[in-house]
Amino acid sequence: MEVAGIAAEVVARVEREATDLLTQLIRLDTSNPPGNETIVAEALDTWFRQHGLEGEIVGEPAERRSFVLRLTGSRPGPRLALMAHEDVVPAEAQNWTEPPFDGLVKDGYVWGRGAIDVKNLLAAFAVAVARLADDGRDFAGEVLFVAEADEEDGAIGGARWLCANRPDLVSCDYLLNEGGGEFLTLDGGQRLYELHVGEKGTAQFRVVVHGEAGHASVPLAHGNAVVGAADVIRALHDYEPEISLDAVPREYVRLLVDDAGLRARLLDATAARDGLAELGERDRLAAELLAPLYGLTFSPTIVHSSGEAVNVYPQQAVVTVDCRMPVGWTEDRVRDEIERALASVDARWELEFVGTVEGNASPVDTPYLAAISGVMQRLVPGASVVPVHSVGFTDSNWFRAAFPGVVAYNFAPFVVDDSAAVAGLFHNVDERIAVADLTFQSLFAYELVRELLA
Numbered sequence: 001m002e003v004a005g006i007a008a009e010v011v012a013r014v015e016r017e018a019t020d021l022l023t024q025l026i027r028l029d030t031s032n033p034p035g036n037e038t039i040v041a042e043a044l045d046t047w048f049r050q051h052g053l054e055g056e057i058v059g060e061p062a063e064r065r066s067f068v069l070r071l072t073g074s075r076p077g078p079r080l081a082l083m084a085h086e087d088v089v090p091a092e093a094q095n096w097t098e099p100p101f102d103g104l105v106k107d108g109y110v111w112g113r114g115a116i117d118v119k120n121l122l123a124a125f126a127v128a129v130a131r132l133a134d135d136g137r138d139f140a141g142e143v144l145f146v147a148e149a150d151e152e153d154g155a156i157g158g159a160r161w162l163c164a165n166r167p168d169l170v171s172c173d174y175l176l177n178e179g180g181g182e183f184l185t186l187d188g189g190q191r192l193y194e195l196h197v198g199e200k201g202t203a204q205f206r207v208v209v210h211g212e213a214g215h216a217s218v219p220l221a222h223g224n225a226v227v228g229a230a231d232v233i234r235a236l237h238d239y240e241p242e243i244s245l246d247a248v249p250r251e252y253v254r255l256l257v258d259d260a261g262l263r264a265r266l267l268d269a270t271a272a273r274d275g276l277a278e279l280g281e282r283d284r285l286a287a288e289l290l291a292p293l294y295g296l297t298f299s300p301t302i303v304h305s306s307g308e309a310v311n312v313y314p315q316q317a318v319v320t321v322d323c324r325m326p327v328g329w330t331e332d333r334v335r336d337e338i339e340r341a342l343a344s345v346d347a348r349w350e351l352e353f354v355g356t357v358e359g360n361a362s363p364v365d366t367p368y369l370a371a372i373s374g375v376m377q378r379l380v381p382g383a384s385v386v387p388v389h390s391v392g393f394t395d396s397n398w399f400r401a402a403f404p405g406v407v408a409y410n411f412a413p414f415v416v417d418d419s420a421a422v423a424g425l426f427h428n429v430d431e432r433i434a435v436a437d438l439t440f441q442s443l444f445a446y447e448l449v450r451e452l453l454a
């Protein structure tokens with residue numbers, strides 16, 4: 001692998017060290033639940049001690065601890081945290097081509113659960129931090145290495161715990177976390193990298209539809225809870241929530257859509273809905289990237305009836321809905337939208353929210369964004385970095401909520417595999433990462449520290 005402006009022997013050494021550490025970490029099974037992340041915290045502690053650095057294993061319960069290490073630069077300055085979670089989602093070994101917890105390196109890839117989500121970043125950041133120490137800590141301020149427990153399930157919430165209980169240890173000015181960094185190659189050869197600067201909120205809910213119990217041999221004109229549930233699902237699916245352009249970056253639309261007329265429609269709130277449908281016909285990938293940025297989404301995912309017997313009308317049917325709300329929205333505002341969506345539903349229903357976390361975002365006009373763009377343009381000629389909100393939740397949310405001054409971005413850049421190649425690997429069988437991408441993520445983190453904390 002060659003990287004513009006970085007000596008070949010540095011690239012080779014980073015590749016060797018990051019690959020070696022990642023394979024070790026994959027072999028430590030931290031499937032969540034139950035997590036057992038302390039085995040990874042201890043392995044990182046040992047690894048850093050071998051490099052002459054000392055961190056702290058923190059958190060509770062004892063088997064679910066996080067690891068935090070602080071590296072102070074040679075002069076004062078701001079604090080940048082490099083964060084990645086220790087846990088992984090479970091894997092069913094029988095469906096994999098290679099065993100998920102062997103940490104195998106094959107054909108230029110590291111295989112296994114956590115290879116891309118996100119033990120790759122633990123390894124990449126650890127190697128970058130050790131290099132910074134070896135190179136005389138030639139930076140201003142402090143670099144934090146944060147390996148947090150329980151991101152995937154959130155039962156104990158390692159990041160939430162750290163923010164609440166150890167702000168002395170983890171509060172920071174800048175946070176670099178998982179997500180973002182995938183790229184698309186445009187027709188002209190330009191590479192478009194997504195930088196996630198904010199995250200939509202989640203407001204998952206259930207609609208409980210009440211019906212009239214009775215013998216199903218007599219058809220009901222009204223009062224069949226199952227039919228009511230069908231009406232609810234259809235109404236939510238067809239509902240057109242208010243279009244908002246607040247989180248739609250013009251630059252992103254400009255780069256993704258080359259037709260000027262369509263571009264104009266996509267940036268006009270009154271025409272955007274039709275514009276998105278038109279884009280979907282022409283370029284499904286671009287439409288899938290843009291559509292969630294326009295506002296609230298309802299996705300019904302689970303349907304249950306209280307019925308046990310085929311010949312009895314059930315008392316209730318329950319529709320569970322995944323709902324993502326724009327930054328700045330609250331549960332109350334979502335409730336209003338649901339009531340509007342279901343206004344025409346004949347059945348009697350009740351609403352229960354089952355998990356709400358408000359979204360949040362960091363500003364984009366910052367030296368941090370400039371540093372990320374600068375490093376990417378230097379290392380990957382033709383790269384442009386576009387700030388967008390992500391639809392998924394990450395632990396950056398807790399940091400923004402706990403430390404209002406922090407600028408938290410999610411960016412783990414790839415150079416070999418593009419977004420189409422990596423999209424299917426998260427939480428899936430045969431999770432793996434190109435050794436070149438792992439190496440690049442470590443080189444990028446090191447260069448970012450040197451650029452931002454100059």
Ligand SMILES: [Zn+2]
Nearest residue numbers: 117118151178
């Ligand atoms: Zn993750």
